[in-house]
Amino acid sequence: MNSNIRKVETALYLLPVTLGDTPLENVLPAYNKEIICGIKHFIVEDLRSARRFLKKVDSTIDIDSLTFYPLNKHTSPEDIAGYLKPLINGASMGVISEAGCPAVADPGADVVAIAQREKLKVVPLVGPSSIILSVMASGFNGQSFAFHGYLPIEAGERIKKLKTLEQRAYSEDQTQLFIETPYRNHKMLEDILLNCRPQTRLCIAANITCEGEYIQTRTVKAWKGNIPELAKIPCIFLLYK
Known part of the structure; x- marks a missing residue:
């Protein structure tokens, strides 16, 4: 020592x-x-x-x-x-x-x-926060944002929660953040693309600060047909109007 x-x-x-x-x-x-x-x-x-x-x-x-x-x-x-x-x-x-x-x-x-x-x-002490870094890189509202952790596992409840968060993004002008267990990332993305408005913007922030870092913002409509490989990758999803 x-x-x-x-x-x-x-x-x-x-x-x-x-x-x-x-x-x-x-x-x-x-x-x-x-x-x-x-x-x-x-x-x-x-x-x-x-x-x-x-x-x-x-x-x-x-x-x-x-x-x-x-x-x-x-x-x-x-x-x-x-x-x-x-x-x-x-x-x-x-x-x-x-x-x-x-x-x-x-x-x-x-x-x-x-x-x-x-x-x-x-x-x-100073160090990396995936929440803050993803907000910084998303282009979304950094004055007002909310992190919700994991959404419900049950499909009906998860979709209901997604729609509630999307509504808050519009009504409160607030960025909504949430995460998923890496092996369920694709199911989460599928639910977002099927249930959120076409014009709603979604940022996917994966492997932040690591090799293969991926941070992209597109509308829900633009993401369809352009889904990245997210299996087994730590990822944050951000919704905004």
């Missing part, structure tokens, strides 16, 4: 992760490495991906000397509350999502809420 690592200010650091197999220097400031190398306690969404990320940040990091606290949909509120004891006792902690920015469409928000309630210092 580098002996020149400076002591970081005691805080809960929100540590962005690459969105795929992207070189760190392309998307993360060098300052992030300095912070990460000064932390011994990490609250993580996925242990294996967090370990891989930390080794990618600095191959000399002694993973076995670190303490990891799992934070996912199965973690109890009682466990989450106890995770912040090191921070309360004066040790900095880091929150690591499986990809992108922690606490944004991510269970990390639960532990951040507790830290704020306890008046503990929270520091978000």
